[in-house]
Amino acid sequence: MLCIETFQLGGSNMKKLFSITLVLGALSACQPQAPSLDILGPVPELGHGLMEGYLQGEPPLNSAAFVPPPPSEGSARQQADNAASEALRSLEGSARWDQAARDADLHFPAATSIFACALGANVSEAQTPALYRLLQRSLTDLGLATYPAKKAHQRPRPFLINGEAICTPDERELLETDGSYPSGHSAIGWGWALILSQLAPEKAEALLARGRDYARSRMVCNVHWMSDTEAGMAVGAAAFARLQNNELFQATMAAARAELSSASVSAPDADACEQEAATLALSG
Numbered sequence: 071m072l073c074i075e076t077f078q079l080g081g082s083n084m085k086k087l088f089s090i091t092l093v094l095g096a097l098s099a100c101q102p103q104a105p106s107l108d109i110l111g112p113v114p115e116l117g118h119g120l121m122e123g124y125l126q127g128e129p130p131l132n133s134a135a136f137v138p139p140p141p142s143e144g145s146a147r148q149q150a151d152n153a154a155s156e157a158l159r160s161l162e163g164s165a166r167w168d169q170a171a172r173d174a175d176l177h178f179p180a181a182t183s184i185f186a187c188a189l190g191a192n193v194s195e196a197q198t199p200a201l202y203r204l205l206q207r208s209l210t211d212l213g214l215a216t217y218p219a220k221k222a223h224q225r226p227r228p229f230l231i232n233g234e235a236i237c238t239p240d241e242r243e244l245l246e247t248d249g250s251y252p253s254g255h256s257a258i259g260w261g262w263a264l265i266l267s268q269l270a271p272e273k274a275e276a277l278l279a280r281g282r283d284y285a286r287s288r289m290v291c292n293v294h295w296m297s298d299t300e301a302g303m304a305v306g307a308a309a310f311a312r313l314q315n316n317e318l319f320q321a322t323m324a325a326a327r328a329e330l331s332s333a334s335v336s337a338p339d340a341d342a343c344e345q346e347a348a349t350l351a352l353s354g
Contacts, residue, residue, distance in 0.1 A: 107317065107318050107321065109200060109203065109318065109321050109322040109325055110199055110200065110203055113203075113207065116210065118177075119177055119178060120209070120210055121203075121206045121207050121209075121210060122207065122210065123207050123208065123209075123210030123211035123214065124207050124208065124211055124313060124316045124318055124319040124322075125211045125309075125312060125313065125316060128312075128316075130214070130215075130218070131215045131218075131305075131308060131309055131312055132218045133215055133216055133217075133218045133219040133252065133305045133308070134218040134219045134221075134222040134223075135218075136304075136308065137219045137252055137301050137304060137305060138301075139223060140223050140225045140250075140251040140295075140297060140298070140301075141295075141297055147297060150296065150297075151295040151296050151297050154289060154295075154296040155228050155232065155289065155292070155295060155296070158289055158290050158292075158353060159232075159234060159292070161290050161352060161353060162234070162235060162237075162292075164352060165349045165352065166290055166349055166350070166352040166353050167237050167290060167291075168237075168349075169287065169290075169346070169349045169350065170237045170287035170288070170290040170291040171237040171238055171291065173255075173259075173284055173287040173288075173291075174237065174238045174241075174255065174287070174288075174291060174293075176209060176255070176258065178202070178205075178206055179194065179195065179202075181205065181209070182194065182202065182205065183338075184259070184262070184280070184284060185262060185263070185266055185277060185280055185281075186338040186343075187276075187280070187338050187342070187343035187346050187347070188266075188273060188276040188277045188279070188280035189266055189270060189273055189276075189277060189330075190270075190273060190337055190338070191330060191335045191336070191337060191338070192335065192336045192337065192338055193205065197329075197334065197335055197336065198326065198329040198330070198335060199329075200322050200325035200326040200328075200329055201269070201326035201329055201330065203322060204265065204319075204322045204323065204326050205262060205265075207319075207322075208261060208262070208265060208313065208319070209258055209262075211261075211309050211312075211313060212257045212258045212261035212262070212305075212306050212309045212310070213254045213257060213258050215257060215305050215306070215308065215309040215312075216252045216253070216254045216257045216302060216305050217254075219251065219252050219301070219305070220248070220249035220250075220251065220252065220254070221249065223249060223251050224249045225249055225250040225251035225295075225298070226250060227245055227246070227250040227293055227294065227295075228250070228289075228292050228293065228294065228295055229242070229245075229292045229293060230246060232292070234292055235292065236291055236292045236293050237290065237291035237292070237293075238291060238293070245293055250293075250294055250295060250298050251295070251297065251298045251301055252298055252299075252301030252302040252304070252305050253285065253288050253294045253298040253299045253301070253302030254302060255284070255285070255287075255288050255294075255302070256284070256285035256288055256294070256298070256299040256300075256301075256302030256303050256306065257302040257303065257305045257306035257309065258306065259281050259284035259285055259306070260281045260282075260284075260285060260302070260303040260306035260307060261306035261307070261309055261310045262281065263277045263278050263280060263281025263282075263284070264278075264281070264306070264307060264310045265310065265313075265323075268323070269323065269326055269327050269330055270330055280350075281303075283350045283353070285299040285300075285302065285303055286299065286353050286354075287353075288302075289353075290353050
């Protein structure tokens with residue numbers, strides 16, 4: 071596939087800045103081929119562990135067409151963003167700050183732990199291969215959907231305005247040039263919350279609350295404004311809606327639902343989940 075080959079042959083900066091954010095940005099202009107219907111078959115890797123999504127070959131979701139522009143300078147919305155950002159600055163160095171740093175890591179298998187407590191189940195390639203693959207591939211669809219709006223607006227991130235620290239300092243250079251609006255992490259987190267709520271509707275409240283807190287982590291980290299996260303969640307919901315008509319996605323959902331019904335799926339550590347809940351509550 072020409073698009074993938076071109077990306078993989080990129081220069082040293084591509085290798086140095088390994089972030090999934092960078093990969094998604096580079097791929098936003100690609101037009102890949104349609105996938106096969108083998109839910110666990112080989113899938114092209116787009117770089118740094120990022121898999122081809124389910125929506126390859128379909129018309130791209132143009133978030134710039136339905137996401138409103140970011141708040142203008144001096145507007146009431148920007149004032150609300152400023153106030154929300156300032157209110158969370160006291161969390162720097164706290165357990166909530168550390169949680170935001172963990173939430174920022176979307177590499178696998180680390181990313182599978184994000185919703186484990188809310189889901190009440192551990193997700194792994196060995197125990198739940200269909201669900202593991204579902205999260206891997208949908209990440210690409212959810213994240214890529216934010217880039218038309220990101221590129222259209224190129225909004226500066228909060229740390230560029232307030233000059234304060236971020237919870238992922240190794241990504242600072244990358245984030246300086248990657249548009250803040252809408253938030254790609256928030257789109258992915260909220261999209262995953264919706265996917266998992268569809269798989270386990272009895273856990274929907276906990277899963278959606280974790281999706282909200284996941285988006286809030288981006289504000290705690292000082293890398294996104296409140297309106298960035300809200301717009302990201304809207305894009306994630308739109309991409310989730312688009313996925314409903316994808317045959318391969320639905321086949322993988324059915325297999326993942328069966329996996330979660332199995333008695334062999336292990337539960338996350340109860341004490342660790344209690345600690346996570348207390349930590350997330352620190353940001354309101």
